[in-house]
Amino acid sequence: MKRVHCNLEFCVNCHLCEVYCTLAHSPYNDLVAAFKGGAHPEPARLFVEERRPASFAVQCRHCDDPYCVTSCLTGALYKEESSGRVLYLQGKCIGCGTCLVACPYGAIKRRMKPDGHFTIVKCDLCPDRTRPACVEACPNLALKYEEREQMNP
Amino acid sequence: MPRSLMQPEFLVQRDKERCIECKTCVRQCGFGVHEYEEARGVLVSNDSECVSCRRCVVFCPTGALQIKKNEAYRENSYWTEDRLRDLRRQAEFGGTLLTGMGCDRTYPIYFDHILLNASQVTNPPIDPLREPIETRVYIGRRPEKPVPASASGCGIPLTGMPMQVSAEVPAAVSAEMPCEMPKGAATVELGEMAKGPTTVESGEMATEMPPAVKLEIPVIFSAMSFGSISKNAILSIARAAASLGTMFNTGEGGMHRDLEPYKDHMIVQVASGRFGVDPSYLNAGRIIEIKIGQGAKPGIGGHLPGEKVGEEIALTRGIPRGSDAISPAPHHDIYSIEDLRQLIYTAKEATEYRKPVSVKIAAVHNVAAIASGAARAGADIIAVDGLRGGTGAAPKMIRDNVGLPIELAISAVDRRLRREGLREKVFLIAGGGIRCSADLAKIICLGADAAYIGTAALLALGCHLCHKCYTGNCSWGIATQNPYLTRRINPELGSQRLINLLTAWSHELKEIMGAMGINAIESLRGNRLQLRGVGLPENELRELEIKQAGEAM
Incomplete structure (x- = not known):
């Protein structure tokens, strides 16, 4: 399946992938509104980690045999057979954080919902777009959305 | 060190309404202009370090940043800002002023005083989408006149030869005067760079050219x-x-x-x-x-x-x-x-x-x-x-x-x-x-x-x-x-x-x-007939060997 691959050599640590991820998952079409329109902007589904000079965008690898799905206590996380994406059901997730511990990439984060309960955030590969927003936003072609034999970047 | 007399050359203007505090500017600036103050939770800019490279402006996702020229010096048409700034800097640091890229002074730009010609009626223009136009060139020495091999060692490389220069004739020309070409099939050599004979056999020439x-x-x-x-x-x-x-x-x-x-x-x-x-x-x-x-x-x-x-x-x-x-x-x-x-x-x-x-x-x-x-x-x-x-x-x-x-x-x-x-x-x-x-x-x-x-x-x-x-x-x-x-x-x-x-x-x-x-x-x-000068004095036209706009062929 097609995955987002980050080229460590050319990631410029701009974090624009995070910015545009937030926009893609927000109810607004405008960046300023996406960040300032509501009380809490949507968190980005991928995270740029840095240890200068290198930086790297970390996101769900949508593993073939995902540990997060196996570990999920409530069955909220599942692997969609048709697309290969690893997704989760908002209603079932209790925000326990077991998947965070199980994920070998650290690609899942936890956040508090407006109602005070916890839930997870993770990459969904932008199902409504032909290419994920982060890949489109990358100014240096460090992020690529393509099929590769090796799953890891 | 006493208070510096230098003023920032540029001012960073941040539109607080548009800034989403993504800190892209902080991470992109090579000169350390932008900084996020954790304590106050605000982004600040150190204008004096800004060189107006515009990396932050281009990368700011919301267009919240602008770089403006700082009008720090009193206007003076002789002591321009550039002169004042350089002078002050040298007065403080005492060194040779360094810079990069090309000269940005306001000398005449001759390119902008030259107009190109085009064809009308009497000579037809060519449509490059329908007819071939050759932009290919060969870089290197051009072949000189063919010289028959029979003519006593003409065309042998000038390896180690002493320089032969007269006032007008260059060495290469004086070293090999063209000789008469025998009729029919012949073996000729080309130029000082020729490595072997150039043969003309039954009308076909196997030419060895100088390297190009x-x-x-x-x-x-x-x-x-x-x-x-x-x-x-x-x-x-x-x-x-x-x-x-x-x-x-x-x-x-x-x-x-x-x-x-x-x-x-x-x-x-x-x-x-x-x-x-x-x-x-x-x-x-x-x-x-x-x-x-x-x-x-x-x-x-x-x-x-x-x-x-x-x-x-x-x-x-x-x-x-x-x-x-x-x-x-x-x-x-x-x-x-x-x-x-x-x-x-x-x-x-x-x-x-x-x-x-x-x-x-x-x-x-x-x-x-x-x-x-x-x-x-x-x-x-x-x-x-x-x-x-x-x-x-x-x-x-x-x-x-x-x-x-x-x-x-x-x-x-x-x-x-x-x-x-x-x-x-x-x-x-x-x-x-x-x-x-x-x-x-x-x-x-x-x-x-x-x-x-x-x-x-x-x-x-x-x-x-x-x-x-x-x-x-x-x-x-x-x-x-x-x-x-x-x-x-x-x-x-x-x-x-x-x-x-x-x-x-x-x-x-x-x-x-x-x-x-x-x-x-x-x-x-070298086709200067295709060029005409506008707003150039006569001596500059002469130097460029081009005619005044308005002059015909």
Whole structure:
């Protein structure tokens, strides 16, 4: 399946992938509104980690045999057979954080919902777009959305 | 230290309404202007460090940033802000002012006072989309008159021959006067560079030409060394050159091993520092260029500070890590045209006469005579670098006050070489300030065979002309060796930008030529009838050898 691959050599640590991820998952079409329109902007589904000079965008690898799905206590996380994406059901997730511990990439984060309960955030590969927003936003072609034999970047 | 009298040159203006505090500006600025204050939770900008490279402006996703000129000095049409700022800086620091890229002073731009011609009715224009227009040129020495082999050893390479120069006739011409061609089948030799006989048998000629390299477009990437610019920038240029069918130039810093795949499109430069020069280097490229001078700093050498000489550069240049890479102002073995000839022939000997040798000179007041000397010394190619040529570092007073505009320089060199019967022997490259395809067409009409582009190429890669190359902090990842910054040039993207640029120029050049009714660069070269001057005094028109706009053919 097609995955987002980050080229460590050319990631410029701009974090624009995070910015545009937030926009893609927000109810607004405008960046300023996406960040300032509501009380809490949507968190980005991928995270740029840095240890200068290198930086790297970390996101769900949508593993073939995902540990997060196996570990999920409530069955909220599942692997969609048709697309290969690893997704989760908002209603079932209790925000326990077991998947965070199980994920070998650290690609899942936890956040508090407006109602005070916890839930997870993770990459969904932008199902409504032909290419994920982060890949489109990358100014240096460090992020690529393509099929590769090796799953890891 | 008492309070500095310096004022920030630029002011960073942040639109708080639009700023989403993503901190992209903080991470992108190479000069440390933007900072996020954790305690107060606000973004602040240190204006005095801002060089207006606009990396933050381009990368700010919401367009919240603007860089404005700071009007810190009282207006004075004589003591301009630039003068005041430089003076104050020197009064505080007491050093030579350094700068980067090309001269940005307001000298006349002759390109902008020259208009091109087009065909109407009496001579039809050509539509480049429907009829072929040739932008291909061959860079190298042109073949001289065919000389029969029977004519007592004519055409033997001038290996080690003493220089034969009379006042008017160049060595190569006096050494081989054309002899009579026998009728019918004959064996002839071509020029001093011929390696073997040229045979004419039953009407078919098996010609061995002097070494030459094909260029699909008359634009070559000029010399930018690994050290002055990053490896990724060089790789972008090399890939683009290979894809476009033109050449790039290693500059004086030697050849990085990653350039191996592109060596068929490489000009190897030999400058006064002789970094990384050995027989394998000379043989690696297609052309050897001996750099005598650079348009941005004629008469000045180079100095790559030791801090920039990391492992890769040290390996490429063949010098110890951390040592300053100093290129002396002169070549210490060249103090005359005769000495230059020795180096040219040393390079030719080392490469068995298989590579054309270029001599690059800066456009200075006596440029025509110097070019003539270089041609007589055996140069196959002469590159002239004009006043607007760029640099990684130069004393500001030199960059801004020494040299000649390339338009005048090329015109003078072309005229001199024509008058001395040398023009047809050498290939003339013009560099230093070619901004667009119209400039390219104009400089070819003024006598150049092809143009060098350096600044234009870097602009395509992202350069915003902040003139701070010498600091090594280039936010665009071009003029830096800092690994956090060099990754900002992705050769995949960079080469595509350069390919796009030159493909566009190529289309435009064809349109310009087609409009003139000209279908080959050969017919455009030195074709001053296609040029007219507007707003130029008579002596400048004379110097450019062009007519006043309004004058007919």
